[in-house]
Every structure is written in structure tokens, then in C-alpha cells.
Amino acid sequence: MTDRDADKRLAAVAAVKEVCDDMLVGLGTGSTAAHAIAALADRRLAIEAVATSRASADLARSLGIKVRDFAEVTRIDLAIDGADAIDADLRAVKGAGGAMLREKIVAASADRMIVISDDSKQVERLGGTKLPVEILPFGRAFVTARLSALFQRLVERADYRTDNGNIVIDGHGWDDADPAALADALMAIPGVVGHGLFLNEIDAAYIAGNGIVTRLERGRQAR
Numbered sequence: 001m002t003d004r005d006a007d008k009r010l011a012a013v014a015a016v017k018e019v020c021d022d023m024l025v026g027l028g029t030g031s032t033a034a035h036a037i038a039a040l041a042d043r044r045l046a047i048e049a050v051a052t053s054r055a056s057a058d059l060a061r062s063l064g065i066k067v068r069d070f071a072e073v074t075r076i077d078l079a080i081d082g083a084d085a086i087d088a089d090l091r092a093v094k095g096a097g098g099a100m101l102r103e104k105i106v107a108a109s110a111d112r113m114i115v116i117s118d119d120s121k122q123v124e125r126l127g128g129t130k131l132p133v134e135i136l137p138f139g140r141a142f143v144t145a146r147l148s149a150l151f152q153r154l155v156e157r158a159d160y161r162t163d164n165g166n167i168v169i170d171g172h173g174w175d176d177a178d179p180a181a182l183a184d185a186l187m188a189i190p191g192v193v194g195h196g197l198f199l200n201e202i203d204a205a206y207i208a209g210n211g212i213v214t215r216l217e218r219g220r221q222a223r
């Protein structure tokens, strides 16, 4: 295990301590979320889960966690997920693994949303990473033309479909954009079904570096 992976695991183990019996837990997607799923299974709590991807659902079930069909769920207690970049105000970019739409729905339905990461994901300001945008295949050419006005460069993921059957286009070069205005502009394009900006959903973050975990709470100082 690399140092970075060890830090991801530490952050995951710390966050999973917030889970209690009888909770319905939202399971994120990606390498850090996978550590959380394993740590949750290790705790052998009486919980149920919903998953933000088929991969996370499969992993959770393989470890003995009962996974519900999210299509039948209206609210969950706690969601734990990774991020590609996160700033001091707990605004994040997600979706490198293409799961951002389901992650957004799960985060929005959660009473509390926690991001877990190693400290390489901490940024002073968002905009330095690619921003994944999920689009309906039917709108591909139209949406791509509209997106080209918002980003310096677009890269469509080749031979790729999300779990929802959609295309992902990664937007690069949005360093100068206001994230909230960009999020609004994206969702105003017919055919865009989701994007990786999480500006209001995250309540707390557990971020690990050099073996030390720091907890950040929205609107409060690190502790």
C-alpha cells in the first residue's frame, strides 16, 4: 500500500466511525470510497446501504453489506464519498470515475454528507482539475457545442458510458470561472444531466496526510 493509499484508508476508517446501527448509508464510488466500504463491513453494524455505482454495490454485497435499490429510497442518514478536489469551504469536484450523477442524488438525499480523501486533493480554489459533465447521447453534438463556450478544452471519454448509459465529457481550463455560475450554466443546457461540481452538498470532510486525519466541518474550523 502506498502512503497515499494508506492516507485514503485512514480517512475512510475515521469517517466510518460516524456510522451507527440502523442507519441507511450512502456508499460512494472510487478508490477512497472502497476503503470506506471495507471499513464499514469490518464494523459489522446493523445497517443498510445504497450505492452510487454498480461497482460499489457489488463490493458492498461481496463484503456482506445489505444494499437497497436506491430508486425506492427518498432519504438516507449519512453519505460517505471521495472527491477529486476539495477546497477549504468544502466545495468539491467529483466524477473522475463517472459516478457524479448518482453521487449527487445520494448526497442530496443524505442528512449528512462526508467527503474522505488524502491531502493531495486539497486545493486553494477549484478549477485546476477536469470537470466531468454527463450528457444524454441524443444531445451529444448540441451539448458539446454549448460546452465549448464554457471550457478551454473538452475531452469526450472514448468508448465509455456511465452506469446510466450516458456520455461523459471532461471540461478543462475553467480556472477563471465562478464555480456557482458555471454549475448554473451547465444545468441550463438541455441534455446535460449532471456534472461534478458539489458546491453545497458536503457537510464535513476527513482528510488524511502523513498518517494524520483532519476533520473539517462546513462553517467551522478544522479540528
Ligand SMILES: O=C[C@H](O)[C@H](O)[C@H](O)COP(=O)(O)O
Residues within 6 Å of the ligand: 028, 029, 030, 031, 032, 033, 081, 082, 083, 084, 094, 095, 096, 097, 098, 099, 100, 103
Ligand atoms: O466518479 C467518481 C467519484 O466522484 C470519486 O469519488 C472520485 O473520483 C474520487 O475517486 P478516488 O477516491 O478513486 O480518487
